[in-house]
Amino acid sequence: MSEWLNLILWTVMGIGFCGAAIALYGRYRTLPSFLTGPNICKLESGGCAVLFRTPNAALFGVPNSALAVAYYPFIAAGLWFHFPLWILLLASSAAFGMSLYLAWILLWDKLECRVCWTGHVCNAVIWTILFINFVWN
Numbered sequence: 001m002s003e004w005l006n007l008i009l010w011t012v013m014g015i016g017f018c019g020a021a022i023a024l025y026g027r028y029r030t031l032p033s034f035l036t037g038p039n040i041c042k043l044e045s046g047g048c049a050v051l052f053r054t055p056n057a058a059l060f061g062v063p064n065s066a067l068a069v070a071y072y073p074f075i076a077a078g079l080w081f082h083f084p085l086w087i088l089l090l091a092s093s094a095a096f097g098m099s100l101y102l103a104w105i106l107l108w109d110k111l112e113c114r115v116c117w118t119g120h121v122c123n124a125v126i127w128t129i130l131f132i133n134f135v136w137n
Contacts, residue, residue, distance in 0.1 A: 016122030020068030037112030096127035
């Protein structure tokens with residue numbers, strides 16, 4: 001993988017991890033509306049108290065953000081320890097698939113969520129880089 005793609009991949013994983021940690025925090029605590037967007041927030045206690053507590057925020061019974069907090073270090077460890085690329089692509093395909101579904105819900109319901117979109121874009125970039133690397137190798 002080129003140095004630029006590698007740099008982009010590691011940067012995006014860091015951003016995605018931070019976004020996931022913020023979303024996980026928002027599941028249990030009040031999140032400031034500037035992180036999610038004022039249109040989605042009910043602004044209880046001065047911040048967002050609804051978005052990360054919906055049924056769609058835990059598609060498999062576990063908070064999506066908790067899955068993401070585990071996903072990004074898994075991909076990082078896989079790159080660091082040279083896991084087979086198909087394993088990383090499989091994991092990123094699952095994350096990207098979930099992102100596509102959740103992004104569709106945000107668009108369909110006309111919801112604004114800056115943290116959510118940050119994670120979805122990060123997942124798309126990670127999947128794209130891994131896919132390109134998989135096809136070229």
